[in-house]
Amino acid sequence: MGSAPPARRFPSWARVLLVGWTAFAGCATLTFHMPGDHCALAPGGCDGVMPDLRGRPDYPRYASSPWATDGMQGLAHDDTHWYLISTHRIWKVPLDVPLARASQAPSVVPFEGRYTHLGDADFSRGTLFVPLEGDRLGGPPAIGALRPDLTPLGIQVLHGVEHASWCAVHPVTGRLYTSNFHTNRVHVFRVEITSDRFALVHERDLALRYSNDDKVDGLRGSVPQIQGGAISESGKLYLATNHTKTGIAVFDAESGAWIGHVPISFRPRWSLLTHEEVEGLDLFDLDARQVPAMSGQLHLLLRAEIPKRRYWIKHWGVANGAQRDLL
Template sequence: MAQNRKIMLSIVVVCLIIGAWLTYSTFYASLRKPHPPSVIEWYETSRQPISSLWGQGVAFDGVYWYFSGRQYLCKTYLNYSIIIENYDPIPQELRKQGYHHIGDIDYFEGVIYAPVEDYGYKNGTFILYFAENLTYAGKYVKTSQSHMPWCAIDPKTQLIYSSEFDNVSSLYVYDLKKDFSRLKDLPLSQTLHRVQGGAVHDDSLYLSCDDFGEHIYIVDIKTGKVLDSFATNIGWEMEGVTVYKFENASLGMLHFIDHKRNIYHYSFKEAAG
């Protein structure tokens, strides 16, 4: 009997110790402040006035800027002085069909990809231009998109991303390697409004939206998850965006334009959340 009582006592003591330890560790964990996660804080590094013709899109190839207007393309030096302009970029054949509005362009391997809308918003169309001289490259691809405000190419995968303009709950993904065939729709983790521009950098898609606060959204291009966003509060219509990390701190990494007024350069720092 005494032996049994000893065993029971030992079990009770062990249980009490485990219980006390669990209570203590839970209590201690609740007392400890969670480690503040580092968050990215975006800030404006500089801005420059732009030509009133450059109010739709922007791209950068590592050396030159490219700007688009509704029916206009332009290539400039880093200081925005003009190298070449095209005042009549939409091929006659497409103009006759009502194509009149170039959106936010992108650059990839010597070619400018322009997303172009028609009056009836029937078939948003990619039109390709030689980046060297901004002449029509002899290729366009119609899609079943209604609006086509922007396009952005992931140079790693050669996938081209685009979307409708408003109430955007998913992205369209086309494959350049398969002659722009529509590969899939990528659902977003949140619905975005008035999407005006896009650019891919390091597996992230940067979207510029003319929503309340003129936000930039950063999307994981593999999952569609909105990873981060911030309000620019520029107070003017948000337009195209491009991403290129400059050594020059005043140029930063993220670059976007408003409607015919400025180009803005942003950089980021890690801040305690």
């Protein structure tokens, strides 16, 4: 038999077109796979591909309800309620109550007011996890765990950590992630929890890796001013920053690889006349729920201090339902 003809090699320009078309098509049924191609043959869609997120109407905008009077820091949710995290208190609001009119929501000061600053929290598997800073006893930052009724379950001190402005739980692995305020790595913990015990076991530090192709050298190897975090079902780590060029930075939660970012339109402290600040964020598919005046999948809390303190929540949603798995 004669020898087989040599395998045909695609020129570089063809590889770029094919990979670009694959990402644009959202990993359609006909998918070309080549070395370096980010698309994966899996029901979840494309690994390492950002969804096409479109802005939705802000709501609430310039909220003045009681929950918006104590320096809002973050938000989380379970199947029936929002958890609104302020500097000192946690407010619990039913999902069917418009947040702008949530004037009778119950709230607590957790852990007997031991900590002077709460951060962006996350609710997972029946537990609300809250980052804690400013220990009145002089201790390091910590992660607090509370039951859905906001009664305390326990505190885990984070030794060797300077800040705890956010925490997020991976919805698949159950690992808890947190980091310093400016960082190039994220601390990953195994959660050990029973009806009366809460502990965190440090497993690894996840190095956040950047690609020169994405022109992110301006970050100088660290993610600046992290205010909130969330992890999606597909394994993307979303980090909300108070840095205008970074916005919401997105990484692979397992490898730490840079995936992309979501720009945020806000005005930081540029002058005596403006001071807006990014706070926490939450991933919650409101297009599949009936929640008053809110929609989308990515939700970000912001506040303004000048001319007076006010809060609003920005929302982003995927361009089409087929991209939900890319979140």
